[in-house]
Structures are given as C-alpha cells and as structure tokens.
Amino acid sequence: MARVLIVYGTTEGQTRKIAQFLGDFIAEKGQEARVLDSTDLPADLDIGAYDAVIAAASLHIGRHQTSIVHFVHDHAAELNAKPTAFLSVSLCAASDDPDDLHDARKCVDRFLADTGWRPTRIELVAGAFRYTQYDFFKRWAMKLIARRKGAPSDTSQDYELTDWAALRAFAGTFLDELPASAA
Numbered sequence: 001m002a003r004v005l006i007v008y009g010t011t012e013g014q015t016r017k018i019a020q021f022l023g024d025f026i027a028e029k030g031q032e033a034r035v036l037d038s039t040d041l042p043a044d045l046d047i048g049a050y051d052a053v054i055a056a057a058s059l060h061i062g063r064h065q066t067s068i069v070h071f072v073h074d075h076a077a078e079l080n081a082k083p084t085a086f087l088s089v090s091l092c093a094a095s096d097d098p099d100d101l102h103d104a105r106k107c108v109d110r111f112l113a114d115t116g117w118r119p120t121r122i123e124l125v126a127g128a129f130r131y132t133q134y135d136f137f138k139r140w141a142m143k144l145i146a147r148r149k150g151a152p153s154d155t156s157q158d159y160e161l162t163d164w165a166a167l168r169a170f171a172g173t174f175l176d177e178l179p180a181s182a183a
C-alpha cells in the first residue's frame with residue numbers, strides 16, 4: 001500500500017477542501033493518505049515514512065502561504081528524493097487568458113526558486129470566489145477583479161471554479177506513476 005502525505009496551505013478554505021478531496025480519492029483507491037494543515041504540523045512528522053508527497057497552496061497577491069513555503073523549504077532535500085506534486089490553487093488557473101496562466105506559472109516558479117523544491121508534477125488548480133467569507137475590503141476588491149475578468153460577481157454567494165474531474169484525473173495518474181515498490 002502506498003503512503004501519501006498531503007500538506008496544504010489555505011486562507012479561505014478551498015485548498016483544504018481540495019486536499020481532503022485528494023485524500024479521500026487516494027483512500028478510495030485502497031492507498032493510505034494523510035492530510036495535514038501546514039500551520040499545524042506534528043513536531044514528529046517523518047517525511048521519510050511516506051512514498052510520495054503532495055503539497056497544495058493558494059495564491060494571494062501573487063504569493064503562496066508562508067507556512068507551506070517553510071514546510072517545503074525545510075524538507076526540500078527529502079522531497080526532491082521522492083515522487084512529489086505541487087498544486088497551486090488560484091483564480092488565474094481558471095482563466096483562459098494565456099497572460100493569467102503565465103502569471104500563475106511565474107508565481108509557482110518563484111515558490112520553487114525560494115524553496116529549492118523540484119516537484120515531479122506541477123498542477124495549476126482553479127480555486128473559488130468565497131465572497132461570503134471575505135471582509136468588506138476583500139469582497140469589494142474581488143468583485144472588481146471578477147467584473148473585469150467576466151467572472152461571477154454576485155457577492156451574496158460563493159462560486160467554486162475547481163475542476164474536480166481534472167483533480168481526480170491528476171490523482172489517478174500520480175498514483176499510477178508511483179514506483180511498484182510503493183503499491
């Protein structure tokens with residue numbers, strides 16, 4: 001049985017939902033998944049006990065959560081020695097404008113340069129507008145961005161742009177590509 005560690009960083013909760021979805025999918029496939037919040041990691045966490053690691057974090061003003069930067073930076077050598085994936089969750093990833101995708105990719109490149117990590121797989125994952133959770137200023141700013149981009153801007157509700165089928169496909173391939181010794 002493969003043991004997969006999933007560590008996530010989140011600000012409004014969508015990346016937690018994505019990490020838990022991946023954990024459930026991996027468990028359904030008969031493998032073991034442990035899902036951890038990067039702000040609340042056990043002191044005795046042993047990366048060596050896992051066959052593969054997925055880190056997921058979301059973008060806020062071009063940056064991923066500091067807690068995930070620290071986790072990856074502190075464990076870069078171990079991560080670089082095993083199958084790993086980085087999921088960068090953002091609204092740029094939901095766009096069909098190549099400039100937005102380029103921006104999202106640039107943020108990922110900076111994250112990898114800052115941490116020294118070379119993940120086996122990199123996925124740009126569409127996040128969500130969680131208007132009902134934003135404070136006044138965030139709601140106003142996000143509505144403005146949404147209007148400019150032709151995205152949903154009714155702030156009385158949330159909009160999930162995450163493509164769950166694409167995530168399932170990613171996780172299936174990630175598991176299939178693990179070395180036979182991990183299965």
Ligand SMILES: Cc1cc2nc3c(=O)[nH]c(=O)nc-3n(C[C@H](O)[C@H](O)[C@H](O)COP(=O)(O)O)c2cc1C
Pocket residue numbers: 009010011012013014015016057058059060061062063089090091092093104126127128129130134138142
């Ligand atoms: C204040 C704020 C800043 C954001 N900045 C960016 C950004 O720079 N690029 C981007 O593509 N998405 C940006 N987003 C969108 C988030 O990445 C998206 O809502 C994501 O789903 C958040 O995930 P989380 O709920 O796990 O934190 C921003 C959202 C907020 C609220």
